[in-house]
Amino acid sequence: MPSFAVILPAAGSSSRFGDPRRKKPFIDLKGRPVWVRSLELFLSRDDVKQALIVLPPDEIEWFKEKFRANLAFMNVEIVAGGKERADSVQNALARVRSDIDFVAVHDAARPMIVKKWIEDVFAAAIRDGAAIPALPISSTVKKVDRDRKIVETIPRDGLWAAQTPQVARRDWLLDAFGKRGTLAATDEAQLLENAGRGVTIVECSPLNLKITTQEDFKMAEALVDMLPREKTLGQLHPFADERFIV
Numbered sequence: 001m002p003s004f005a006v007i008l009p010a011a012g013s014s015s016r017f018g019d020p021r022r023k024k025p026f027i028d029l030k031g032r033p034v035w036v037r038s039l040e041l042f043l044s045r046d047d048v049k050q051a052l053i054v055l056p057p058d059e060i061e062w063f064k065e066k067f068r069a070n071l072a073f074m075n076v077e078i079v080a081g082g083k084e085r086a087d088s089v090q091n092a093l094a095r096v097r098s099d100i101d102f103v104a105v106h107d108a109a110r111p112m113i114v115k116k117w118i119e120d121v122f123a124a125a126i127r128d129g130a131a132i133p134a135l136p137i138s139s140t141v142k143k144v145d146r147d148r149k150i151v152e153t154i155p156r157d158g159l160w161a162a163q164t165p166q167v168a169r170r171d172w173l174l175d176a177f178g179k180r181g182t183l184a185a186t187d188e189a190q191l192l193e194n195a196g197r198g199v200t201i202v203e204c205s206p207l208n209l210k211i212t213t214q215e216d217f218k219m220a221e222a223l224v225d226m227l228p229r230e231k232t233l234g235q236l237h238p239f240a241d242e243r244f245i246v
């Protein structure tokens with residue numbers, strides 16, 4: 001069975017969330033922190049052998065104290081983040097063990113993940129070397145200028161919105177980051193494409209939303225009760241802190 005490491009980038013500034021007191025990955029989402037919901041289904045898998053969360057460097061000690069109860073039963077390594085998401089992922093990638101076959105990078109801000117989507121992307125990555133979940137664009141796409149005037153309509157055929165977990169062979173990802181240069185990549189797939197690797201798209205769900213704004217968070221609160229959440233680590237672990245189980 002191929003082995004996986006999961007990297008959870010959680011070192012962003014949450015500027016679009018608009019609440020300086022609260023950063024998205026660390027807020028409570030109906031009983032459990034966003035980052036716990038984003039990570040726990042990966043940790044419940046037998047093929048996930050290493051987990052790393054990437055944090056703002058100046059918040060690592062705060063995180064360790066605030067989430068002591070979770071960290072007591074979630075075997076996750078802490079890595080200091082960087083200026084951009086790609087820097088954060090690169091910092092964690094450098095810590096992935098050399099015996100690991102594949103690396104999955106999942107936004108800490110995507111807590112609605114469910115088992116099936118993980119299964120589908122993992123299987124595609126094992127088959128093809130790299131795969132990401134995505135959604136075909138269903139709205140008409142407009143390019144807009146600074147005055148909020150439409151400049152042009154972009155044909156939407158063949159356009160998909162990328163999600164996470166983005167999964168690739170560890171050696172491919174190391175090679176892709178080695179060739180990053182000054183590319184301002186906003187996801188791992190862009191680096192893999194830049195390195196000439198084929199990345200397979202796995203059609204996913206609009207429910208795999210990324211919490212970016214307060215509105216997204218309200219949607220996530222509504223979705224928590226809707227999505228099938230298989231038993232999670234928190235519910236599997238005999239000493240889990242009851243406060244974190246919904």
Ligand SMILES: Nc1ccn([C@@H]2O[C@H](COP(=O)(O)OP(=O)(O)OP(=O)(O)O)[C@@H](O)[C@H]2O)c(=O)n1
Binds near residue numbers: 008014084086108109
């Ligand atoms: N330097 C960064 C930037 C982002 N992220 C993480 O990458 C994920 C997706 O990024 P995004 O949703 O843009 O989060 P923020 O960068 O915090 O949001 P914003 O752009 O509104 O500040 C998040 O889990 C975020 O914490 C990270 O680890 N390191």
Ligand SMILES: C[C@](O)(CO)[C@H](O)COP(=O)(O)O
Binds near residue numbers: 107161162164188
């Ligand atoms: C990785 C990602 O979620 C794929 O859509 C997205 O690129 C993250 O962008 P962000 O600006 O770092 O949220």
